[in-house]
Amino acid sequence: MLGNIHSTESFGTVDGPGIRFVVFFQGCPMRCLYCHNPDTWSAEGGTKMSAAELLAMYTRNQVFYKDGGITATGGEPMLQLPFLTELFEAAKKQGIHTCLDTSGICFDPEHPEQTDRLLAATDLVMLDIKQIDDSLHRKLTGHSNRRILAFADRISSKSVSLWIRHVIVPGWTDTPEEQEALGFRIGGLKTLKALDVLPYHNMGRSKYEAMGIPYPLADAQPVSQDEAMKAKAAILRGIRRRLHESSAGYAEGR
Ligand code: SF4
Structure with a gap:
């Protein structure tokens, strides 16, 4: 079987723990307004x-x-999916730690078992949740977040470690209410191990220019680390509220 690969990076340091061999797959059905890899969108090439x-x-x-x-x-x-599963199963046979960095958009909640072989060969999933409010998510990415949240639940139910990634985008994901709601939702995931909150940057802009595509967030200013940290604190508040309510419910049910 052959995969369609955009590129590889030999010494990746931001795509999972330790130094990693990073494989960039070609093709993406989402169209996130802040995407900095529009050159990976097409399934061709x-x-x-x-x-x-x-x-x-x-x-x-x-x-x-x-x-x-x-x-x-x-x-x-x-x-x-078939090629990715083959790659991870072959990697696991050699004792290699496998990390899947995904939007989760291809997960089919009507047929959740379709990804179980992949999850069995995956040590860690880094799942991007772009926006917890579904109508905003549709405007931000072109798709509902229903599949993504269902995939988060499946990962957790299969006991696979999960890191959640969330990008703070001005005007899109920057209110404490949304951030706390996100935290409350992911606080229910049993295998959540880390939360990565990233500030929006516009470094992908030159790729849009080179491809002749208008840059969708032309007026958005980059977000500071300080703002990203405040957002992380709001998400953590939501997680703590969920855990508190779960433990209170457990105590009441005893
Ligand atoms: S940021 Fe969005 S559009 Fe870009 S590659 Fe990731 S999921 Fe696809």
Whole structure:
């Protein structure tokens, strides 16, 4: 089987724990207004590669990956589910830590079992939740967040470690009410291990210009680290409220 690969990075440090071999999959059905990888959107293009070829690239530098592993990102890796599953199963046979960086948009809540083989070969999922309010999510990404939240529940039910990523975008995800609501929702996920709150930046702008696509957030200013930290505090408040209510409910039910 061959995957359609946009590119690879030998020494990734922001896509999971440790130093990682990062595989960028070609193709994404979402159209997030702040996407900084519009060159990965099209399912066409990219380079056809086998799992064995990718793992051979990993092996060449494996001395550097002892606390890291392999990360599949994109684009949207789950758009190529059979190939992604083959890659992760082959990696697990070699004892390699596997991390899936995904939007979760390809998960089908009517057929949740379709991703179970993939999850069985995945050590960590980094799931991007773009906006907890569904109508805003549709405007921000072109899709409902229903599949994404259902995938979060499936990951948790399969006991796979989960990191949630959330980008603070001016005018879109920057109110404490939305952030706390997000926290309340993800506070119910049993395998939640980390929360990564990222400030919006406009470094992808030049790619839009090169591709001749209007940059959708032309007026948005980059968000500071300080603002991102305040947003993280609001999300954590929501998580704590959920945990408190769950434990109170447990105590009442005893
Ligand atoms: S899911 Fe990721 S790659 Fe796809 S449009 Fe959104 S930010 Fe870009």
